Amino acid sequence: MIANFIGVLFDGIAYGSLLFLISIGLSVTLGLMNFVNLAHGAFAMLGGYVCVMLMTRWGVPFLATLPIAFIATATVGAVLERTLYRRLYKASHLDQVLFSIGLTFMAIAAATYAWGPSQQPVRLPDLLRGQVEVFGLQLGTYRLFLVAVVVAITFALAWLMEKTRFGAQVRSAVDDADVANGVGINVNLIFSLMFALGTGLAGLGGALGIDVLGLDPTFPLKYMVYFLLVVAVGGAGTIRGPLVAALVLGIFDVAGKYYVPQVGAFIIYTLMVLLLIAFPAGLYGRRA
Amino acid sequence: MKRLFLAATLLAAAPLFAQEPLKIGVIAPFSGPFADYGRQFEGGIKAFMKVNGDTIAGRKVEILYRDTTGPNPEIAKRFAQELVTRDKVDFLAGFGLTPEALAVADVATEAKKPMIVMNAASSIVTTKSPYIVRFSMTLQQVSAPMGAWAAKNGIKKAYTLVSDYAPGIDSETGFKNAFTAAGGTVADSIRVPLRNPDFAPYLQRVKDAKPDAVFVFLPAGEQGIAFMKGFQERGLAQAGIKVIATGDITDDHVIDAMGDVALGMITTFHYSAAHESPENQAFLKAFAEVAADKGRPNFMAVGGYDGMAGIYEVTKKLGGKIDGDKAMEAFKGLKLASPRGAIAIDPATRDIVQTVYVRKVEKRGASYYNVEFDRIADVKDPGKP
Amino acid sequence: MTGGAQIAEMARPRIEAMAEGLSTARWTLTEVAFWLVPVACFFLLSDYLVLGSQILITALFALSLDLVLGYAGVVSLGHAAFFGLGAYTAGLLGRHGWGEPLSGLLLAAAVAALAGWLTSFLVVRGRDLTRLMVTLGIGLLFFEAANKAAFVTGGVDGLSGVTMWKLFGVFRFDLGGKTAYAYSLVVLFVAFVFARRLVASPFGLSLRAVRENATRMPALGASVRSRLVIAYTIGAALAGIAGALLAQTTQFVGLDSLGFQRSAELVVMLVLGGAGRLYGAVIGTALFMIAQDWLSGLNPVYWQFWIGLLLVVIVLFARGGILGVADQAMAAWRRKAEP
Structure with a gap:
């Protein structure tokens, strides 16, 4: 019974980690930069396709595709930020929503044109497949790997934002761009770098997620609810918020599905609505 | 598409004579999440016409494709209404998804048009109109x-x-x-x-x-x-x-x-592309020729192929003159050698019987x-x- | 929220004109001519009436969203919840022996209004992103609930066997769509007149003031909230009527009537025409659906690409949609004309 419960808890944490990974890029663009970028899924999809193409066409090992997926999507993100996104930083959320949905539609059409409408085969290296035994528990290897990646990314981001000069500049640029400009921070550059970081993380999350989520051109719309969910429940302005939100949602969803499968689909949405009623600005949100 | 439609309206105005084309309206999703359904139907239909020609009982066969863009019953019904009243089709066909088939059932009944279901697989579909016949399967x-x-x-x-x-x-x-x-x-x-x-x-x-x-x-x-x-x-x-x-x-x-x-x-x-029979070999060969871009044919392509076979058989039996009630009588008990094996239409339910x-x-x-x-x-x- | 303020900025001359109480009550010639177009279509384009009736119904749906999004400033991605609720209400009535159309519409409006009123308390809290997520979440919950309740709704197979009586006991819903078209047109017109009066009333003006200042003046407090609640409820009721119309004229209700796709496309149509203008809802819907009907035969994949591009272009270069651009063009032309 207890072993059962710990197993469920681990599965919940693993699922939460997956949710966090696919939405971490959005926590940067939306959470820190306050841009409602619904095209986040399109960047994640791009990362996924980069990963799959490298593996199937050129035989690049899975782990080596991950940094490439990050860099490739970050580059595309930076280009789009320079040309289009920056015009909309001061626009209303509605405009940002419409703009990024438009981009998403275009990305879906382009992906269908380039790679066809069907599912892409994803095959992990043997190293990451199967189960390992930890303290008498059978745990999925890839799930453990995802949890480890989440821990690594969380620490890396926390270090970047809190200990580095770049992090300090970001915080002041986000708080008040005019003041930051006044003290000699290149706000334009900072925002470009932030956006590239956000889209790069989206691409990385996409590449890590496709083994579980699959990959076809409808990816950006299919999973949009999930990553918006994590960021909205977590709240804007922190990395911790989405992490906690993803873990809470993941654990409750998995536990709910395991113990009361009859209510399956309702758990995550009901939890979301309830959490948003209790915390309209998100778990760790700054009060508006 | 537009040109087809134009041709259709022009021809509809002409007086009825034997050479008037046999029109079949195919309603299915060709875009959106279920785009494959329509594409497979289209491949199956083309493969059949490649093997069996595009003329039956002296009438040239004309297919009018209509894209419902996804599970979209009201658009499916609208297309059915337009195909019946404006384009004057002889058969309604296609129907990848059950709600689209159910929404059109009333139109088939009112217009007395045979409705050939090429996929929609919920059991109840054929009970909703006496003009429905199914060439696919039920779950x-x-x-x-x-x-x-x-x-x-x-x-x-x-x-x-x-x-x-x-x-x-x-x-x-x-x-x-x-x-x-x-x-x-x-x-x-x-x-x-x-x-x-x-x-x-x-x-x-x-x-x-x-x-x-x-x-x-x-x-x-x-x-x-x-x-x-x-x-x-x-x-x-x-x-x-x-x-x-x-x-x-x-x-x-x-x-x-x-x-x-x-x-x-x-x-x-009921179907695998690996099925071993001369009919399936012929089907796979024809499909590869006319629909190379659609990949390997699946059971929906076969549904489209067999639906067309049924239409051809019935049109031949009726000598090219399509009357809804007579056509339905002709469908009942129909037997075909399909790429999937022998199939028949149950006279009591108008549903398919197969291996x-x-x-x-x-x-x-x-x-x-x-x-x-x-x-x-x-x-x-x-x-x- | 600056963009919202910008829209309000653009609308200011009109608001001021309305505040003087002049131009609103009277119908301009352009407006009369506008409404004569669908009437003429009834006689001239009798082959296209089924499409026409669906455009009119969707226009009513877009109008309902315009009140919520364009006027009250609530970004909703789950408006189809009320459309579907209305559709199921009317559809279930028709299926279980009550096929009288008008009472079906009214009941659907009441049910949707009730749901809108109850959920509005969740929606008016929080900021744009929270609202977006809550409306999206409510929409998804309605969808799942309708899927689960297959014994009532038919689930994913849809609700069939909806039998409608003759309209006023005289007009049968025919295959050519004549009755459906006339019926939808009249309902749309009545709803439009209602909405037109509403937005020109003191309540409508205060709504716009709220949208303009909601973030700057939270001190308005309860009165802001109660106004948004009312607007959201009315929007839900009109969406319910649109859903009921669709259910009655197609005699079928699919699960997709509650789907996210429907909510999202609706936002696109509204923005295309111009949000915050009642005619924007009608024009955007008509153009979108006619274009979709004409172009989808060519290559559906590209259709989605062009829609996306159109959205991006509207946001970047043509705020206010077609009507917004038309307004600006007119203004520029006038400035040139009277130096």
């Missing part, structure tokens, strides 16, 4: 044989796991009834939400229950793939649990994307196929009294 028709086969082949205790929507529930019912009637016991039944990225909790439940097999119905695509990956990762096979399913999950069109995880899966279905095959996924060269190794002949829809 229970392929899931019930699995129940009977499993009970006969050493599976005593089964677990069912299906998507929580009508097709899943139909399959569950068909399997359960046949399985328990043959002496098996169902340990438990889980219904999985349609949007479900993670199967871990469900797989764990299945594993804890220690059944001999788990019967699965999931939409082909990422859900099926995710389930099978989880199944392997969690070591259910090592725990002695088999996966049995209907052929939807190992659909010919998506099986290559599943890859190794599908190997060894046992499914029941259901038991298959196993095997790798042939670089591709994966459902290879048939057992069969149950002349299966009617168990969902109808």
Whole structure:
């Protein structure tokens, strides 16, 4: 019974980690930069396709595709930020929503044109497949790997934002761009770098997620609810918020599905609505 | 498309004479999440016309394709109304999704137009209008044989796991009834939400229950793939649990994307591209010629092919003069040699009677196929009294 | 929220004109001519009436969203919840022996209004992103609930067997769509007149003031909230009527009537025409659906691409949609004309 419960808890944490990974890029663009970028899924999809193409066409090992997926999507993100996104930083959320949905539609059409409408085969290296035994528990290897990646990314981001000069500049640029400009921070550059970081993380999350989520051109719309969910429940302005939100949602969803499968689909949405009623600005949100 | 339509209106104005084209309106999704349905129909229809020519009983055959863009019953119905009143079609055909077929049923009844269902697989479809005839399958028709086969082949205790929507529930019912009637016991039944990225909790439940097999119905695509990956990762096979399913999950069109995880899966279905018969060879050859961009044909392409075969047969019988009631009489009891084997239309229900095959996924060269190794002949829809 | 303020900025001359109480009550010639177009279509384009009736119904749906999004400033991605609720209400009535159309419409409006009123308390809290997520979440919950309740709704197979009586006991819903078209047109017109009066009333003006200042003056407090609640409820009721119209004229209700796709496309149509203008809803819907009907035969994949591009272009270069651009063009032309 207890072993059962710990197993469920681990599965919940693993699922939460997956949710966090696919939405971490959005926590940067939306959470820190306050841009409602619904095209986040399109960047994640791009990362996924980069990963799959490298593996199937050129035989690049899975782990080596991950940094490439990050860099490739970050580059595309930076280009789009320079040309289009920056015009909309001061626009209303509605405009940002419409703009990024438009981009998403275009990305879906382009992906269908380039790679066809069907599912892409994803095959992990043997190293990451199967189960390992930890303290008498059978745990999925890839799930453990995802949890480890989440821990690594969380620490890396926390270090970047809190200990580095770049992090300090970001915080002041986000708080008040005019003041930051006044003290000699290149706000334009900072925002470009932030956006590239956000889209790069989206691409990385996409590449890590496709083994579980699959990959076809409808990816950006299919999973949009999930990553918006994590960021909205977590709240804007922190990395911790989405992490906690993803873990809470993941654990409750998995536990709910395991113990009361009859209510399956309702758990995550009901939890979301309830959490948003209790915390309209998100778990760790700054009060508006 | 536009040109076709223009030609259609011009011709509709001309007085009726023997050479007037035989018009068939095909309503299906050609874009959106179910775009493959329409594309497969189109390939099947083209393949049939490639083999059998584009003229029947002195009338040139003209196909009018209409794209519903997804599960969109009101657009399907609108197209049916327009095809009947504006384009004056002789047959309505296509129908990938059950709600679209159901929404059009009233139009078929009122306009007395034969309606040829090429996929929509809920049992109730043919009961909604006396002008509906089905050339595809019903979900229970392929899931019930699995129940009977499993009970006969050493599976005593089964677990069912299906998507929580009508097709899943139909399959569950068909399997359960046949399985328990043959002496098996169902340990438990889980219904999985349609949007479900993670199967871990469900797989764990299945594993804890220690059944001999788990019967699965999931939409082909990422859900099926995710389930099978989880199944392997969690070591259910090592725990002695088999996966049995209907052929939807190992659909010919998506099986290559599943890859190794599908190997060894046992499914029941009415068509496999690996079916060995001269009719199927001819079909595959024609399909590859006219629809190379559509990949490997699957059961929907065969539905389109056989639907056309039915239309040709009936048009020949009626000497090219299509009257709704007479056409329906001609459809009843119709027998065809299809790429999937022998099929017939049940005169009582206007539903299809066909052989259901038991298959196993095997790798042939670089591709994966459902290879048939057992069969149950002349299966009617168990969902109808 | 600056963009919202910008829209309000653009609308200011009109608001001031309305505040003087002049131009609103009177119908301009352009408006009369506008409404004569669909009437003329009834006689001239009798082959296209089924499409026409569906455009009119969707226009009513877009109008309902305009009140919520364009006027009250609530970004909703789950408006189809009320459309579907209305559709199921009317459809279930028709299926279970009560096929009288008008009472079906009214009941659907009442049910949708009730649901709108109850959920509005969740929606008016929080900021744009929270609202977006809550409306999206409510929409998804309604969808799942309708799927689960297959014994009532037919689930994913849809609700069939909806039998409608003759309209006023005289007009049968025919295959050519004549009755459906006339019926939808009249309902749309009545709803439009209602909405037109509403937005020109003191309540409508205060709504716009709220949208303009909601973030700057939270001190307005309860009165802001109660105004948004009313607007959201009315929007839900009109969406319910649109859903009921669709259910009655197609005699079928599909699960997709509650789907996310429907909510999202509706936002696109509204923005295309111009949000915050009642005619924007009608014009955007008509153009979108006619274009979709004409172009989808060519290559559906590209259709989606062009829609996306159109959205991007509207946001970047043509705020206010077609009507917004037309307004600006007119203004520029006038400035040139009277130096």
